[in-house]
Amino acid sequence: xxxxxxxxxxxxxxxxxxxxxxxxxxxxxxxxxxxxxxxxxxxxxxxxxxxxxxxxxxxxxxxxxxxxxxxxxxxxxxxxxxxxxxxxxxxxxxxxxxxxxxxxxxxxxxxxxxxxxxxxxxxxxxxxxxxxxxxxxxxxxxxxxxxxxxxxxxxxxxxxxxxxxxxxxxxxxxxxxxxxxxxxxxxxxxxxxxxxxxxxxxxxxxxxxxxxxxxxxxxxxxxxxxxxxxxxxxxxxxxxxxxxxxxxxxxxxxxxxxxxxxxxxxxxxxxxxxxxxxxxxxxxxxxxxxxxxxxxxxxxxxxxxxxxxxxxxxxxxxxxxxxx
Amino acid sequence: xxxxxxxxxxxxxxxxxxxxxxxxxxxxxxxxxxxxxxxxxxxxxxxxxxxxxxxxxxxxxxxxxxxxxxxxxxxxxxxxx
Numbered sequence: 001x002x003x004x005x006x007x008x009x010x011x012x013x014x015x016x017x018x019x020x021x022x023x024x025x026x027x028x029x030x031x032x033x034x035x036x037x038x039x040x041x042x043x044x045x046x047x048x049x050x051x052x053x054x055x056x057x058x059x060x061x062x063x064x065x066x067x068x069x070x071x072x073x074x075x076x077x078x079x080x081x082x083x084x085x086x087x088x089x090x091x092x093x094x095x096x097x098x099x100x101x102x103x104x105x106x107x108x109x110x111x112x113x114x115x116x117x118x119x120x121x122x123x124x125x126x127x128x129x130x131x132x133x134x135x136x137x138x139x140x141x142x143x144x145x146x147x148x149x150x151x152x153x154x155x156x157x158x159x160x161x162x163x164x165x166x167x168x169x170x171x172x173x174x175x176x177x178x179x180x181x182x183x184x185x186x187x188x189x190x191x192x193x194x195x196x197x198x199x200x201x202x203x204x205x206x207x208x209x210x211x212x213x214x215x216x217x218x219x220x221x222x223x224x225x226x227x228x229x230x231x232x233x234x235x236x237x238x239x240x241x242x243x244x245x246x247x248x249x250x251x252x253x254x255x256x257x258x259x260x261x262x263x264x265x266x267x268x269x270x271x272x273x274x275x276x277x278x279x280x281x282x283x284x285x286x287x288x289x290x291x292x293x294x295x296x297x298x299x300x301x302x303x304x305x306x307x308x309x310x311x312x313x314x315x316x317x318x319x320x321x322x323x324x
Numbered sequence: 325x326x327x328x329x330x331x332x333x334x335x336x337x338x339x340x341x342x343x344x345x346x347x348x349x350x351x352x353x354x355x356x357x358x359x360x361x362x363x364x365x366x367x368x369x370x371x372x373x374x375x376x377x378x379x380x381x382x383x384x385x386x387x388x389x390x391x392x393x394x395x396x397x398x399x400x401x402x403x404x405x
Contacts, residue, residue, distance in 0.1 A: 145362040
């Protein structure tokens with residue numbers, strides 16, 4: 001006879017010897033630079049969020065501040081506090097940093113115009129002063145994932161609609177300019193200095209495909225792609241990063257309305273998503289995840305299906321060019 | 325052409341780049357076979373709406389309605405009846 005289902009214990013699951021982990025990652029970065037990449041230092045694009053901040057700190061732990069360049073690459077909708085946190089981090093780490101506004105490049109490429117076309121098509125009243133964001137829907141309710149656009153008029157009225165396929169694809173294509181322009185600049189500076197580019201995805205992002213192919217997904221080395229977000233936050237505290245960064249809420253900083261990463265892509269706040277991915281990877285039955293998150297078993301099963309669905313999408317994102 | 329044949333032909337031509345009907349059985353799960361991801365399913369939904377003049381509601385975007393040629397055909401028949 002089986003007993004009651006016990007809940008998972010996140011504290012035990014995500015426990016890590018952070019001092020050893022910092023040493024191990026730093027050694028791996030040095031080894032890669034010396035033996036695989038043959039580069040003399042590291043470029044890190046700093047968003048002001050937790051992942052890029054920890055990655056930059058690890059880069060400094062590996063090769064020292066003089067061999068790390070931080071890039072702050074804001075555009076029209078970047079929150080000023082993100083750039084402020086990025087500057088504070090660079091000062092804290094003692095690294096050289098540059099702030100390059102990528103809005104003119106995005107303007108020239110038609111990024112904003114293409115996004116505005118979609119907004120006009122969805123809402124003919126759209127114009128100056130309107131704000132919007134894209135949110136994911138469906139997967140956690142057992143449906144196919146799709147995206148909805150949330151718009152706010154200058155008067156503060158909110159409206160929401162399902163994005164039809166061509167509008168969704170155009171919005172994604174236009175928005176991906178942002179990550180790809182940033183990556184172009186990262187590699188410009190990496191080539192100029194003979195440095196390597198650090199990619200900053202955490203395990204959730206890497207596993208579930210929360211990145212742009214040949215955009216933020218492109219890098220020479222990814223020091224935290226094996227760490228759950230919970231562990232990245234803990235690592236930030238271990239590394240003594242500024243409090244504003246340790247407490248930063250994960251956002252996309254990509255659309256004109258404030259947007260959490262959970263509503264844009266994961267569907268769950270990161271502590272729950274971490275636990276769900278861990279449970280899925282370790283073959284835990286849905287009822288145990290359900291007991292851990294305080295949700296019905298069917299909802300936990302839907303989370304597992306959603307993880308699988310996003311992995312299918314991620315397969316294309318991870319794929320290198322295929323030689324025929 | 326009946327609905328299931330139309331849908332099968334659409335999936336074959338647009339997702340498998342083939343006209344070989346032996347490649348896709350009526351009960352084959354698109355998910356289990358890895359044929360159609362979530363963006364691909366949005367394409368299928370647009371095709372159904374444009375071809376059969378139906379509206380697929382958010383709550384109807386579920387594998388029970390859309391995860392095989394047979395399921396889609398039955399779903400379309402229900403919507404049209």
